[in-house]
Amino acid sequence: VSSPIPFIIFKSHYDFRQTNIITELIDPGVGGFSEVIKSRMVIPFDGSWLRFKKVITHELVHVFTYAVLYSEGLESMLSASAIPPMWFMEGLAEFETREFDPIGHMMLVDAVVENRIDPLENLTDFGMTGNVFLAYQESHSLLRYIAQTYGEEKVSMLLRKFKKSAGLEGTIKQSLGVDIKTLETGWIKSLRQAYYPEVARRRIASDDSQQIFKDQVIPAAPSFSPGGDLAAVTIIKDGILCIALIKTSDGTIVKYITEGMRGIKFEDLSFEAGPAYSKDGSRIAFIAKCKNKDVIFLFDVFNNKLLKTIKVDLDNISSLCFAQANDNIILSGLKNGESNIYRFNIPTKGLEKITHGMDRQPAYSSAGNKIAFIREQGTATDLCVLNMDTAEVTRLALPDLPKMDPFWSQDGNIVYCSCLLNKTYNIWAVRLQENPMNGVTTNAQVTDYFGGAFNGGYMGDKLSFSSYEKGGNAVYFHEKPLNIVWIQPEIKDSTTANIAASLAIKKTDGNITPYKTRLTFDWRRMDMLYSSANGFAGIGELAMSDVLGNHRFIWRGDASSSIEGDTNFILAYLYLGKRASYEVDISDWSNSYRFLDEESKEKKYGISGNVSYPLDIFRRVEFGLSSKRVVTNYILHKSPTVRENINLVSADIIHDTTVWSWDGPIGGSRARIGISDTIGLSNNDLDFTNLEIDLRKYIKAGNRSAMAFQLSGKTSTGRDQTQFILGNGGIIVANENGRIKRYFVDEFRGGTELRGKAFAKGSFEFRFPLIDTIQFSLPMSIRNIRSLVFFDVGAAWQEGKPPVFRKAITENNIRGAFGWGIRSNLWIFPIRIDYARGTDFINSTSGAVTHFSLGYDF
Incomplete structure (x- = not known):
């Protein structure tokens, strides 16, 4: 590492989740991160110095790894010949902390006993594992096995080889002298040799305890009613944390206490802190996250209602x-x-x-x-x-x-x-x-117990605890009285005095330098292209930001060697330092279009601004204002130059409770309603008003499967109303009334095309894993290939209200499509291939159409 490492510490996880260093939402379970662009370490303090020290070590190893692999920042990462697998990157960071996480160790032992150890091909990308936290422990144990079996110097050799190697297989062979299969076999064997004797020597919870709450994933400690007949527990339902009231006799769920509250009353529940029963059994208290603070909710058990929300400083x-x-x-x-x-x-x-x-x-x-x-x-x-x-x-x-x-x-x-x-x-x-x-x-x-005993408490007069087994926390209780053999402690220095004051954190004065905004490059990238028709063109992107990510400049542009010498660019500035985010950009961009024997050139330039204000983590409103000038020149058949102005004001409201996994959305919903209207300032100003709605719903349907629903529509009014097209996606160029015009096409599979001033469409997809890995003889593989089946229906119309289904069929304004598709990432490109058949709901289906595109599903 050749330069100082920026280390950003947040005083709580809430502040940490609001960082602008990365723009993605941070999961509540993330304890810190490091990034490659500026080699920044970003960590919240959670109240434990021991955990804080471990996370610092973990992230510092990542920074060192980035410095070795990607010495030139993002440019070298994008051009790297080999990207190390996640089992190496995360395993190395865990290995250097030198100690197994205790809970993680229990998970690892359980996985060995239950024969659920992930193969190395799955650990290449943690998205192919069923338990990401377990994948960290497996990776740690693999790096420890490499160090113990082949020598610790081989770990650093692997790192250096990954920088130069063209593939995973070659790196392993050159560094360790074995192939990947031999490495995997030896590693799993070593785990069995280490843990099987421990399992044989120690007891399991079911030997002398009775399990309750079977088939329920309970991450935090349950809290029991005074009589022990009911328990308030945190469980996972469809990928979402919720509080439930459960009978301890048979595990029947009496009520989901927090049902319907997420996204309305609170943002999320605490994963580690369980609920608490009052001593008289009348109330249940639980912790939830609401507007950047932890709050306490009180629930009335007898009257089945939420009593109050308690805010604490x-x-x-x-x-x-x-x-x-x-x-x-x-x-x-x-x-x-x-x-x-x-x-x-x-x-x-x-x-x-x-x-x-x-x-x-x-x-x-x-x-x-x-x-x-x-x-x-x-x-x-x-x-x-x-x-x-x-x-x-x-x-x-x-x-x-x-x-x-x-x-x-x-x-x-x-x-x-x-x-x-x-x-x-x-x-x-x-x-x-x-x-x-x-x-x-x-x-x-x-x-x-080799599965441990934690989250202890009393269920009536019976001792209760959790033990990790079969991939989750199983809750047990002792039916018989405990047979405890008491021993005289040999521990010295048992303190009996009031020691509270002596342990207060000491604050020292020091030189504190106020933060100053200083912009540095995030990345600079330029590619040169050549074609006989258009000559040379350079496509470039440049980004700058400060250490905290509050100020960002982004420039994108290309330069063409055509006679006109056009220079296309977009220059944007974003300020993210306050609750509201602000963006302003200026642009000047030209495009050429050809339709039959006519050719035109469109130049659009102007300025725009946008403000995004989050109401909470789920809801936000956005406002936009732009003024663009559009100049169209007709080249082959000389026609008068057309000059048009678009002065646009827009507003959107978004409500998003989507639950994400490594494979995409698996739960929650998303709704967006937007309106845009033009402002007439001169005769050349276009006049239209557009309204847009987009509703999405996701339902988890298995460990790595989900159902996705979407209902969307757009409509336009005004003198220059927009024409919408449902089709194959992209841009359509057409000649209308002697003028070449382009249209943005909303995706609709099946090979048909519908056009109108308004449209509506609905989609259903069932998404599931297909193939985890395809390994080629060359040092390359394609991983995490997913598939889906789908059904789409769409309609478009010119005037009046949306047609009813039967009338739309008669007037040929509605289409359907069904089929299946494949999804995968080829390097950094998300590949989408769909095989679809269309229907008008009267005649037989049309021939099959294959759609290929880059991007992500809704």
Whole structure:
């Protein structure tokens, strides 16, 4: 790395998700990223210094990797002869952190036992795996296997070879001396040799516990009603997180508490923080993300309604529970880089900070005014108890291991938590004396399952926990009383004093230099083309931005060696530093069109501006204003030059709750309504008003399959109303009244064409994986080939209302199309091939038509 690495830190994940360094929406589960253009590291602080350190190491490795592979930035990336597979890029970053993620290790062990390890061809692109987080752990274990088997120097050799090699197979052969198949076989064998003895030695949860909530994916800890007959759980339904009320006896879902709320009441739920039942069973509290803040929702269980939304002045809320009095909620939250425990009084809306360290995961004791929590201090995590009456904090004596998920026994004499031992979290217990502030007597390991035991709690009088197995968190409970063998701890320095003040984060004064905007190049690209008809042409693009991505300049243009010497360009400036995004551009662009024996040249130039204002993460409004001059010269048959002005004002509203996977949209919906109108300032100004609507719905239909629906339409009025065409897509050039005109064509498969001042069309697609990999004898392959079946119907008309179906058939204004298609990425190009037949709903279908295009599906 030859230059300083920009390191951008956000104080919370909410601020991080709003970064302008990349313009894509960031998933709540993303802990940071690094990018190749300016070698920037971008990471939020989530309240844990241990996780923060690991993410820094991970992203720093990526920056170093980019510097080796793409020393010239984006230009060298686009021209690279070989792009390393994801198992190498992410595996190397995880390998250099030196430690397996504990939850990830449990997932890896489970995958080995269940024979679900992904083959290397799937790990080349994580989109072909069913579990991306597992793919990270598999990649980590593969890089560790390479280092242990072939030598750690081979890892760096692979990196250097990837920069020069023309293919994956050749790189592996040259670096390791084996082919990919041999590497994969040895790696999987080493995993089985490492984990099968561990499985044989240790127990599984079903040996002495009973599973509940079968066939449900439950990522966070469930919360049980006082009697244990009901549970509030976070589950995944059609790819979307929701809160459900479930019977513990048979797993029947009583109600989806948050059904219909996403996109209206809140943006999303917390993936890690589960809901909380009140002590009297009347209320359920849960955390949701709303307008760049975590908020708490209270749900009335008995009256089946949402009681209220609680807003707190915190950057993030990571967990919560009810105190004995239902008017108080105990929560852990992040504020200005400090994670602490807070008490929120519901009637008064008062928020009180009750700890002063790096504290999280509070658990309130039903038998006393005490709170157990996890405290992070340096490289260690401790299980602590806060006495609310005396404000004293006690560090409980447990092995010096990472800890999480504390909870209490029903009598308040035992505190449990999950401790990391043998790379797996299992439940440990600490028994308190009659006066717990005078020390701790004994502790014990309660479980030792190879799938772990975490998310612990009590379901009535039964101990409940989660264990990772068969690709998900399975929830169990102990039917019989626990047989705990207590031992005298040999841990020194069990603290009984009030240690809260000593753990407050120290703030130091330092030289702080205010941020200054300084633009640097993102990429510069120029390609030269030549044809006998048009001569030489250069096509170029140049982009500049500042480190934070708030200011962006983009120039695109081409220069032709024709006699006229036209220079085409678009220069745009974008400002993204505020909630509203602003864009202004000036352009001057010429195109030539030929129709039969006539040829024309169109020159369009002018200025335009656009403002996009997000109402929330799902909704935004956009406003545009432009003024363009269009000059048309007729070349072969001399006709008068036509000069027209288009002064256009537009407004759009978008509502988008789409849920994305690596393969595209799998859930949610998208709606867009737009209107544009011209402003007449002179006789040469065009006069038209256009209205457009686009509705989309996605339904998950399997692990990697989905159904997609679209209904769209456009209409135009005015003296110069627009003519819309449903056809093969692209541009159609036609001679109308002695003038050559071009039309943008909306895609409609089947080989037919409909034209009118208004149109409507509907599409249905069922999208599914077809072939994961095609490997050629040359060092290249085509991966993740997907397929779809579709049915389209469309109609166009000139005047009046949309025709009814039967009348449209009679007047030949409606068409249908059906068929199947293939989708794949060839290098960076998204390829679309559709095989379609058209019908007018009366006669037999037309002949098959093959459509080829570049782009993405709706």
